[in-house]
Amino acid sequence: MTMPISRRAALAAGAGVAAGLTIPGAAARAGGPPRTGVGFTLNAQTLDGGEQITSLTLHTARLGRIDPGGLTAGTFSVHATATSPIPLAPGELIFSEYDLDRTVTAARLDRRGDIVLELSHAEGQVGGGTLGYIVSRGRNVRLDLVYTITQNSPITVRGGRPVTISRFEQGRLSNPEVDAFSYHRSRSGMKYRLYSPKHHRGRRPLVVWLHGGGEGASLPDGYYDNETTLRANRGALGFATPEGQRIFGGAYVVAPQSTSYWMEDGDRFAPLIREIIGDLVRKRRVDPARISVVGCSNGGYMSMKMTTVYPRLFASSVPICGVVASLQAGAPPLIPDPELARISTPTWLVTSLDDDTVPPQPNTVHAHELIPNSLLTLYDQVVWNGHRFPGHWSWIYVARNDPSIDGTHIWQWMAARRR
16 A cells, blocks of 8 residues: 555546445444444545545435434544555555545535535545556556445434444445446447437537546556546536536537557557447437547547548547657657648647646647647646646646637537538
8 A cells, every 4th residue: 555645746648446345333332322234325526636535425314314413524434445456566656545534524414314424625635536547557547445434423313312323334436427428338349438418309419538548448457447537537527517518509428448548559549439439420319510529638649630530520629738749759750740731620729838748839839830720729837726737637628618719618619610
């Protein structure tokens, strides 16, 4: 087990899970109040910097009507451990494992009568995340989570009866935004998640989200989770929010997961992504004239690559901090200048000047200079809600519909494009 270290110190290329475990609670006290066992759910939110466990729901409604006046932040204590799902060799470094006490900030009853323990969480806070970054693999992985709840004082139910819970059984991880995306695998074996719009008639737009380098699979470890694409950042989730759906008039959002990382072999991955798009056009109510491709870092490269391979497929392309230059001195560029110059898809590029992972000038700015009629939003740094993120994380702005040119925001621009 490593010391708690934020993955933000190392993660720049891209960017949950034990369930059903019986966790011991408070030890029995002879002659004390009646005891019983309950299950609990881990409630998560995907923040701009990644998913965190923000509260726990204790399924206590069946115990009877609980007196809310007897619930305080000190009624229960919470301890959490998060470990790698992939066995690591001695000395292998993983960021964001933890073994610590989570601070309970409040205890309340929800409308079902279950107890909800609110946990301290914030951007940049160490401990509480669901993902870890394995340095040797360059991958985010969903951590094995074990939460232990201890009851420090009895709760009171109808009639003044005191109750102490004898055991707590950990249940599932719940993130409504992530859970709204269904699980799929293409005929070629590529996994993807899909959000389907609700209550919309006729054919709808499709937004294709291509993840960063940290969110691909690690096949040598047998790890292909179809999870990190939605938990590492809000890139795909933004388009599925009520605001995003309103702007697009109801859009499908698909997030394919690479079996490694897109830049390993863009020519091989392009037809696999194209296959998923084709299946959705045939099987869902997708408008083939309104398909947009958006990607960050590795995915920014892949979004441009897709428009070079399939020049008539997309209505718009949004490469974010995408890579086009060579990764090694003297090696050829990932996307040669003549290919960039032939891109005909309407393109809006986004990056930040303080990106020290994918330098803007030889990549995003260079691509903007070559892609005909392309747009560019160049930020000084990445700051959202007062928190400064690494400069590489400019996808945060697109996930929040922040880029704007002449009063038109990027989501509205995408939604107005037709092939």
